[in-house]
Each structure stands twice: as C-alpha cells, then as structure tokens.
Amino acid sequence: MVDVVNVVSSGSLDIELDLEAVAQELGDLVDYDPGKYPGAYFRFGESEPLITLYRTGKYIITGSSSEQEAMEIRDRFLTTLHDHGVLPESDDSWFSIQNYVGVGDLEESVNLSALAIGLGLEKTEYEPEQFPGLVYRPTDYESVLLVFGSGKTVITGAKSIEEAESAFRSFRSEFRSLFES
C-alpha cells in the first residue's frame, strides 16, 4: 500500500552537552563542524540512519525505514553515549515520531492538469516547469501528497503510518471516482 522510505523522529537526553567533547570522545562516529551547522552528526555506519545531536541534548533521527528501526537506533545511540560516559543514565526523557515519508502507486498514468482541476485548484499546486509533481494538500489530512504523471505518489507530513495510509487510500478513491477507472 504505502511503502515507508523515511521516518523522522526526535527526542531529548535532558542534559546539556559539550559537543566538542562528545565529538572528541566518540571519534569517527561523530562529525561536528560548528561553523557549518550547530548540530553534531552521529552515524553508526555508511547507510545507517543519521542522528543530529544538539548542545541542548535534543536530537533528531532521520533516514529510518520504519518506526522499529528508529527505536532500535535510539536504543543503540543511548547505550553508546552511556558507555562513553557522555550520558549518566541511558533512559531519555521523551522520544517521538515526527514525520513519515512514504510512496504509494496508483498503478496507472495520470493527467496532472486534469487532476488539479478535479481535486480543486485551492488544494493543489501544479507548475510542471518548476517541479514535475502535483502538490496536493487534502483538507481532512495533515499529510501532503506529491502526485506524478506515472501514478507514483509521495506521502509526507504524516505523524503515523496509519495517517499516511489513510491519506493515500482517500486520495486514491477520490482519483478513481474522478476518472472512473
């Protein structure tokens, strides 16, 4: 239905950090350049999700493919900080999923100009010279959908996988009723 390709989550360690010292302690796992960006980048491996850690102790995990993977990375991250003496205790104050990015497929080609009119011009943006996809902001979902001529659809801004799937299902039925396919 909807294939999740990216999950963005965030949390807090609830302690202030000296990022310079953290980078020193963790070595290759951390990439920190305060002149370029205030956050320190932490990554376990080449294609692993990225954790951006801030002075305030707050952090963001990007690039997970599921909620489960995000949770696992968080656990490993906390354990690693604890093992290096950066974190006194390995339980953080809060952690939550902020954004799901997924891909759906209508499995047929779409006339985007006609779709923009069908869905309503006030809810859509379609400027093919600027971007090949149609931007659809449904009234009853917080998610935003990017629809392409191939029928492939990107769903983003969802706070849960259920929200993403529901938004896509709703869009697909609207699409089918518009074009009677």
Added chain:
DNA sequence: TGTAACCGCACTTATATACAACGCGTGT
C-alpha cells in the same frame, strides 16, 4: 571535432532541531 549517451544535481514536500544574520517595529 562533432554528436550522442550518460551521469549527477537541483527542483518540491514534510519534520524535528539550533544558531547566525537579517528586517522591522517600538521605545527611549
């Protein structure tokens, strides 16, 4: 040297986060 094929990149969307630099408004 010309043309063709291919590659990488920016475009757009959402979202958390922080810090610098900017504009603008108000008060002194």
Added chain:
DNA sequence: ACACGCGTTGTATATAAGTGCGGTTACA
C-alpha cells in the same frame, strides 16, 4: 537617531517521485 527585542530566513539532514539542465565521457 539609536538601541533593543522579536520575527523571519537561511544554514543542514533524510527520503521518494520525474524533469531538465549542465558537465563528462565515448565513439565515429
């Protein structure tokens, strides 16, 4: 006229989609 505070913007990250552009490479 100037200082200060607040709001906004750009910086950076991941990720998919399809299009167009520039640059590089290969072959005739």
